[in-house]
Amino acid sequence: MGSWKKEDGNYVWIHGPVIVGAGPSGLAVSACLKQNGVPFLILERSNCIASLWQEKTYHCLKLHLPSQFCQLPFLSFPENFPKYPTKHQFISYMESYATHFSIQPRFKQTVERAEFDGFWRVQTQDFEYFSWWLIVATGENAEPVVPEIQGIENFHGPVIHSSVYKSGSVFRNQRVLVVGCGNSGMEVSLDLCRFNATPHMVVRNSIHILPREVLGVSTFAIAMALLKWLPLRQVDKFLLLLANFSLGNTDRLGLRRPKMGPIELKNATGKTPVLDVGALSQIKCGKIKVMEGVTEITKNGAKFMDGQEKEFDSIILATGYKSNVPNWLKGTDFFTKDGMPKTAFPNGWRGENGLYVVGFTRRGLIGTSWDAVNIAGDIADQWRIINGGKNSCGSKILFKDSQEK
Template sequence: MPPFSSEQRSKESHDYIFEKSPILWFDGAIIVGAGPSGLATAACLKEQGVPSIILEKADCIASLWQHRTYDRLHLHLPKHFCELPLLPFPRSFPTYPNRRQFIQYLQDYADHFHIHPVYSENVLSASYDTQCKIWRVQSVNTSKGLSGQKREYVARWIIVASGENADVSIPNLPGIQAYRGSVIHSSKYKNGSEYARKKVLVVGSGNSGMEIALDLANHQAKPSLVVRSPVHVLPREMFGVPTFAIIMTLLKTLPLWLADRLLVLSAFLTYGDTAKYGIKRPSTGPLEIKQTTGRTPVLDVGTVSKIKSGQIRVMPAMECLISSGATFIDGHSEEYDAIILATGYRSNVPSWLKGEERNFSAEGISTCGWKGGRGLYVVGLSRRGIFGAGLDAKHIAEDIREAYLSEQQAYLKRFRVSSR
C-alpha cells in the first residue's frame, strides 16, 4: 500500500471497512469503545497524523450517557476537569453541565474532529499475533442490515477504551425470586415520577445511589438507602469553591495524610456526626482510599439534608429479600414497592482481550498504566475519571506517532529502492 496523507489514509481505511472481505487490514490504530476515552484518543491521534478507527458495540457514541443514566445527572466535577483534549466546553455551559449538555458536547467533539465510529460492531475477541506482530480483532455486527456478519480487523496497534462501566454489576440477592415487587438496576432508572408515594429501597451508597434517593424524595416517593459499609461524604463545594479543585490544590502543597485530615474536618463541620444518621466514615482518609482502591468519595448535592430531615431513611446491609420487601442484618424487615440496585458497573475487558492478563486486574482495570507493550494501549481504565483519560490519550497519541512515522519512513525507503 503506498503512503497517503492522514486524511487519505483515514478515508481509504473507512471505505475498505465495508468491503465484503472478512479480514480487514487497517493502517493505524484500532480503538475499542466510542465513549469519552475513545473519542479523546481518536482526536489526539488525528492531531498527530495517525489514522484510527473506533469499533463501538452500541448504536451511538457515549452509550452509557445516552441510554443508561438518569435524567437529573450532572457532572460531579467542574467542567474544566471533564473536558476532552483539544476542545473545551462552550463558555455558556454551567460549571456542572447536565446529562444532555455533556452528550451534546461529546457529539460536537466527534463532529469537530470528523470522528466516525463503526457502530453496532461488537468485539468478540482481540489477541496479539506474535508471528506477524499484529493485533487481530474479531467482531460481529449487530445492526439490522449487517446482523450476524463477522469480521476480523488487523492492525499494528490496539487501544482499549471500552471503559470501567461497560457492563452492569448486579449482586446475587438471596430471596429475589420470592420478592413480588419490581427490581431494576440503576441503568434503567430515569426519574422518580413513577414512584410517587411508593416505598423504594435503593441498594448502594455511591454517588448514583445517593442521587437516585434524592431524586425519589423530590418526586414524593418514600426512599430508603442501604449503606452497607463506611463511606466518605464530602460537599460538592466548600466555601463556594468546588471540592475537587480544593483537593487538587491540597495535593500539590500538602502530604496525602494531611490533605485527608483537612477534608474530613471540613466534612464534619458541614454535616456534623453523620454516624448518628447511619453513615459511618471510614478510618482511612478519602484520598488514600481513592489511591489504593479506586473508590471515590460521595460528592453530596443535597442527599444528606434529606437524610437529616427524615425524607430519606438509611438502612444497614440487606440480608435477603422476602415476598413483600427486605430483611436487614439487624434482624428487622421492611415492606417495599420497588428496589433499585445502584450497584455500579464493571469493565468487560477480561471477556474479550486475550493473553493480556498481566496488564489487567481480574476486574479488568489496567495495571500497566496507559501502555502495555506490543502495540497495546489503555485509556479510561485506571480509575482516574475523564480528566485522567484525557491525559492518557495525549500520551498514547504521542507514543504511537513516533512508531507510525518510523514505519512510514521505512516503507518509503523500501518503496524508493524497489522503484529504481
C-alpha cells in the same frame, strides 16, 4: 498462535490503531491521534457515541466536578455552559467533540475477541480487524454490577438496576429499597424524594461523603490545589475537617467513614467519595431512610442485618458498574481478573506488543485526558518511523475483501 475462525472475505487491515469503545475515552484518544496525523478505527458496540451517558443515566444527572476538570483534550466546554453541566449538555459536548475532530466510529460492532498473534486480531460479529496497535477504551463502567441477594427472585415488584432508572416519577408515592449508597444511590434516593416516594437506602460499608462545594469553591478544586504543595494524607485530613464543618458527623446518621482518607481510598481501591448534592439533608430530616445490609429479599420486602423487616413496592440496585475487558481481551496478563490494569496510574496506559489502555485510571476524565495524550504521542512516534517521518493524516483505512472502501 491464537485459534481464529472467520468467514471468507470478512477481514480488514487497519493502517493505524484499532480503538475499542466510543465513549469519552475513545473520543479523547481519537482526537489526540488526529492531532498527530495518525489514522485509526473506532469500534463501538452500540449505535451512538457515549452510550453509557446516552442510554444508562438518569435524567437529573449532572457532572460531579466543575466543567474545567471534565473537558477532553483540545476542545473546551462552551462558555455558556454552567459550572456543573447536565447530562444532556455533556452529551451535546461529546457529539460536538466528535464532529469537530471528524471522528466516525463503526457502530454496532461488538468486539467478541481480541488477541495478539504477531499483530492484533480483533474479531466482531461482522469482521476480523488486523492492526499493529490495539487501544482499549471501554472504560471502568462497561457493564452493570448486579449483586446476588438471597430471595430476590421471589420479590413481587419490579427490580431494576440504576442503569435503566430515568426518573422518580415512575415510583411516585412508593416505598423503594435502594441498594447502594454511592453517588448513584444518593442521587436516585434524592430524586425519588421529589416524587413523594420513600427511599430506604442500604449502606453496607463505610463511605466518605464530602460537600460538593465549600463557600462556593469546588471541594475537588481545593484538593487538586493542595496536592501540589502537601502530602496526600495531609490533604485528606483537611478535606475531612471541611466535611465535618460543612456536613457534621455523618456517623450519627448511619454513614460511617472509612479509616483511610477519601483520596487515598480512591487511588487504592477506586471507591469514589460521595459529593453531596442534597441527599444528606433528606437523610437528616428522615425522608431518606438509611438501612443496614440486606440479609434476604422476601416476596413483599426485605430483611436487614439489624433484624428489621420492611415492605417495599420496588427495588433499585444502585450497585455500580465494572470493566468487561476479561470477557473479550485474551492472551495477556496486563489486566486483573476485574478488568483493571495491574500497573497503577500514571504508568498503566501502555502494555506490550502495541497494547494501550485509556480511561482506567480511577481518576475520571482528567485521567482519561492524560492517557489519551500519552498514547497518541507514543503511537505517533512509531508511526513516523514506519512511514519515514511523513505525516499521514490523509492516509485511508483499507478494507480488504469488504464492501467498504
